[in-house]
Amino acid sequence: MTTLFDPIKAGDLQLANRIVMAPLTRNRSPNATPTELAVTYYTQRATAGLIVSEGTAITQQGQGYADVPGLYAPEQLAAWRKVTDAVHAEGGKVVAQIWHVGRVSHTSLQPGGAAPVAPSAIQAKTKTYIIDADGNGGFVDTSEPRALEASELPSIVEDYRRAARAAIDEAGFDGVEIHAANGYLLDQFMRAGTNHRTDEYGGSIENRARFLLEVVDAVVGEIGGGRTGIRLSPVTPSNDASDPEPQPLFDYVAGKLAPYGLAFVHVVEGHTGGPRDYSQGDKPFDYAAFKAAYRDAGGIGAWIVNNGYTQELAEDAVAEGRADLVAFGKPFIANPDLVQRFKEGAELNAPDSASFYGGGATGYIDYPALV
Numbered sequence: 001m002t003t004l005f006d007p008i009k010a011g012d013l014q015l016a017n018r019i020v021m022a023p024l025t026r027n028r029s030p031n032a033t034p035t036e037l038a039v040t041y042y043t044q045r046a047t048a049g050l051i052v053s054e055g056t057a058i059t060q061q062g063q064g065y066a067d068v069p070g071l072y073a074p075e076q077l078a079a080w081r082k083v084t085d086a087v088h089a090e091g092g093k094v095v096a097q098i099w100h101v102g103r104v105s106h107t108s109l110q111p112g113g114a115a116p117v118a119p120s121a122i123q124a125k126t127k128t129y130i131i132d133a134d135g136n137g138g139f140v141d142t143s144e145p146r147a148l149e150a151s152e153l154p155s156i157v158e159d160y161r162r163a164a165r166a167a168i169d170e171a172g173f174d175g176v177e178i179h180a181a182n183g184y185l186l187d188q189f190m191r192a193g194t195n196h197r198t199d200e201y202g203g204s205i206e207n208r209a210r211f212l213l214e215v216v217d218a219v220v221g222e223i224g225g226g227r228t229g230i231r232l233s234p235v236t237p238s239n240d241a242s243d244p245e246p247q248p249l250f251d252y253v254a255g256k257l258a259p260y261g262l263a264f265v266h267v268v269e270g271h272t273g274g275p276r277d278y279s280q281g282d283k284p285f286d287y288a289a290f291k292a293a294y295r296d297a298g299g300i301g302a303w304i305v306n307n308g309y310t311q312e313l314a315e316d317a318v319a320e321g322r323a324d325l326v327a328f329g330k331p332f333i334a335n336p337d338l339v340q341r342f343k344e345g346a347e348l349n350a351p352d353s354a355s356f357y358g359g360g361a362t363g364y365i366d367y368p369a370l371v
Contacts, residue, residue, distance in 0.1 A: 001319050002018075002318050002319055002321075003018075003315065003318065003319070004017060004018050004019055004311075004314055004315055004318055004326065004342065005017050005018070005019075005339075005342075005343060006018060007049075008049070008302060008324060008325065009302075010050070010229075010263045010264045010301065010302035010324070010325070011175070011225065011226035011227060011228070011229075011261070011262065011263025011264065011301060011302070012174075012175070012224070012226035012227050012263065013050065013093055013095075013174055013175060013226075013227070013263055014093075015049035015050050015093055015325070016047075016049050016091070016093075017047075017048075017049035017339060018049055018318055018324065018325040018326065019048055019049050019314075019325070019326065019328065019338065019339050019342065020048060020049060020050045020051075020052060020266075020304055020306075020325050020326065020327035020328070021045050021048040021050070021051040021052060021327070021328065021332045021338075022052060022306055022327040022328060022329040022332065023052045023053060023054050023055055023097040023177070023179070023231070023329075024054055024329055024332070024333060025054050025055055025065065025068055025357070026041075026054055026356065026357065026358075026364065027065060027066060027067040027068060027129055027137065027357045027358040027359075028067060028358065028359065028360070028364060029067050029068060029069040029070075029079075030067050031075075032057065032060075032063065032067075032068065032069055032070035032072075032073070032076055033069065033070075033073075033075050033076050033079045034069050034076070034079040034080055034082075034083055035079070036082075037360065037361060037364060037365055038069075038079070038083055039082050039083050039086050040365045041364055041365050042083050042086065042087050042092075042094065043083075043086040043087055043089075043090055043092075044336035044337075044365060044369070045092075045332055045336050045338070046086075046087045046090035046091065046092030046094075047090075047091075047092065047337065047338075047339040047340065048092065048332070048338070048339060049093070049325065049339075050093050050094070050095065050325070051087065051092060051093065051094040051095070052094075052095055052097050052177050052229075052231075052266070052327070053069075053083075053094060053095065053096045053097050053173070054068065054069065054097065055068060055097050055099035055101075055179055055184075056068070056069045056070060056071050056080075056096050056097055056098060056099055056163075056167075057069070057070045057071065057072065057099050057100065057101070058070075058071055058072060058098050058099065058100055058159045058160055058162075058163035059072050059100070059156075059159050059163075060072065060109075060110070060111050061100070061110060061111060061114075061116075061117060062099060062100035062101055062102075062159070062185070063101065063105065063109050063110075064101030064102075064104045064105040064106075064109065064116075064128055064184075065101075065105075065109070065128055065129040065130075066109065066129050066130045066131040066137060066358075067129075067131065067137075067358060071096065071098065071163045071166055071167055071171065072159075072163065072166075076171075077166055077170040077171045078170075080096070080167075080171035080172070080173070081170065081171050081172045084171060084172035084173055084174075085172060088172070093174045094173055094174060095173055095174055095175040095176055095177050095227075095229060096163075096167040096171065096173040096175075096176050096177070097176070097177045097179050097231070098160060098163045098164060098167065098176050098177070098178055098179060098219075099179040099184065100156065100159070100160070100179075100184065100185040100186070101116070101184045101185060102116065102117060102118050102119075102145070102184055102185030102186075102188045103116050103117070103118035103122070103123070103124045103142065103145035103185075103188060103194075104116070104124050104126060104128060104142055104183060104184060104239045105128060105142060105143065105145075106128050106130050106140060106142060106143045107143045108130055109128075109130065110143075115143060115144060115145055115146045116142070116143055116145040116146075117145055117146060117147075117148050117152075117185075118145035118146070118147060118148065118185070118188055118194070119147065119148065119185075119188050119189045119194060119195040119196075119197055119201065119202065119211075120147050120194065120195055120196040120197060120202075121144070121145055121146055121147045122145070122194060122196065123142060123143070123144045123145065124142045124145075124183070124194075124239055124240045125240040126141075126142055126183070126238075126239045126240050127139040127140060127141060127142065128140060128141075128142050129357055129358070131358075137357070137358040147197070150199050150200070150201060153201070153211060153214070156185075156215075157211075157214050157215055157218045158218070160178070160215045160218055160219055161218040161219060161221070161222045163176075164176045164218075164219045164222050164223050164228070165222050165223060168223055168227065174227065175223070175226075175227035175228060175229065175263055176219065176223065176227065176228055176229070177228075177229040177230065177231055177264075177266060178215060178216060178219060178228065178229070178230045178231070179231055180212055180215075180230055180231060180232055181231045181232050181233035181236070181238075181266075181268055181272070182233050182236055182238040182239060182241070182268070182272050183236070183237075183238045183239025183240060183241030184239065186211065186212045186215060187232075187233065187241055188241070189201060189208055189209075189210075189211040189212060190208050190209055190212060190243070190249060190253070191208070191241055191242060191243040191249075192208070192242075192243050192244060192245075193240075193241065193242030193243055193244075194240070194241060194242070195208050205248060205249050205252050206252070208249070209249070209252060209253050209256065212253065213253075213256055213257075216228070216230065216257065216260055217260075220260045220261075220262075224261075225260045225261030225262050225263065225301075226261060226263050227263060228260070228262055228263055229262060229263045229264040229265065229266055229301070229304075230257065230262060230264075230265055230266065231266040231267075231268070232250065232253070232265065232266070232267055232268070233267070233268035233272055234246045234247075234249075234250040234267070234268075234285050234287075234290065235270065235271070235278055235279055235280045235281075235285045236268055236270070236271050236272040236274075236278070237271060237278070237280070238271070238272045238273070242280060243280060243281070244280065244281050245281050246280050246281055246285055247281065247283075247285060247286060247289070247290075250285075250290055250293075251289065251290055251293040252293075254290055254291075254293040254294035254297070254299065255293050255294065255296075255297040256297075257294065257299060257301075258294050258295075258297035258298045258299035258300075259297070259298060261300060261301070262299070262300075262301035263301055263302065264301045264302040264303070264304050264324075264325070265294060265299070265301050265302075265303055265304065266304040266306060266327060267287065267290070267291075267303070267304065267305055267306065268306050268307050269287055269305055269306065269307045269308075270307050270308070271307075272307060273307070273329075275308075276307055276308045287305075287322075288322070291303055291322075302324040302325055303322075303323050303324045303325070304323065304324065304325045304326070304327050305317055305322070305323040305325075305326055305327070306326070306327035306328075306329070309326050309327075309328060311342050313326075314326035314328075330351045331348060331351075333351045333356070333363075333367075334348065334349040334350060334351035334352070334367050335348050335349050335367065336367055336369055337369040337370055340369075340370055341370065344370070346370055349367050349368065351363075
């Protein structure tokens with residue numbers, strides 16, 4: 001019987017176990033540059049079979065929150081190299097989650113104070129995190145976005161391609177995860193609730209999925225499918241994302257992703273950070289059918305599941321073949337040695353939600369490990 005502690009190959013990535021550290025925004029990278037604290041934070045968690053980095057912006061335009069890291073300036077890439085070198089020295093594997101937030105941003109974070117960009121000029125009913133002139137951080141309403149012109153999209157595709165190459169060649173990551181979940185730019189294009197376009201990128205499912213597939217094509221063409229993963233969240237309402245018929249949309253996407261030979265598909269089940277049984281549309285989302293659409297079309301990537309998994313739920317999912325790996329978020333925040341704690345059946349530290357976003361070492365690198 002397969003267990004969480006068995007090794008697995010995900011594309012070109014040979015992983016020591018099936019426990020994944022999920023991407024976790026921590027807002028501790030001033031000027032979009034990871035610090036020495038980040039080196040310690042990720043290295044402490046290097047026993048995960050795979051670490052997926054916090055969301056990392058491909059450009060300043062893709063930046064949606066204060067003090068989240070980037071992959072678009074030399075100092076950012078050099079800082080990430082310190083992180084990846086340290087993780088590798090401990091035997092770990094780490095991929096960069098490459099990210100463009102689209103409309104989930106604020107003018108104060110955008111180049112020249114410009115409006116955030118989106119498939120359609122629809123303001124997101126959500127919050128973003130900014131730091132004021134006095135250095136105080138807090139959550140504020142997102143700014144009203146402008147709709148992207150079709151002529152602008154190739155340059156954003158190129159930004160993804162460039163960021164993927166830089167993540168590997170300059171920052172030292174083992175691969176990338178394309179962030180196409182949680183109501184950010186690629187997800188915004190896919191969903192009817194956020195995409196009201198009437199050109200070739202709007203309307204039909206095929207058109208709404210077009211931009212995502214152009215990005216996947218560019219990234220895979222640059223670094224290979226074996227070092228490329230993708231994160232999807234079929235029904236989450238995070239960041240005001242919605243679609244009345246997510247099943248046909250995501251089944252279509254799954255089939256189109258299959259030929260790329262991806263390393264993994266990372267699926268958020270339910271409402272990100274909320275109920276696992278959350279649905280959009282008139283019926284529950286069928287995750288087994290979604291996975292089957294990928295496998296039946298020849299998809300070979302490892303299947304990662306995420307959202308509210310306990311050790312028991314994770315063990316069952318892997319043993320029953322519903323997942324190849326399981327990603328954990330908050331448990332990894334509070335338990336740098338989560339793999340060991342699972343192995344030994346040890347009690348877990350409780351996460352301190354007050355220190356999730358922003359700050360320094362407290363609630364970041366000071367959670368105790370087992371002796």
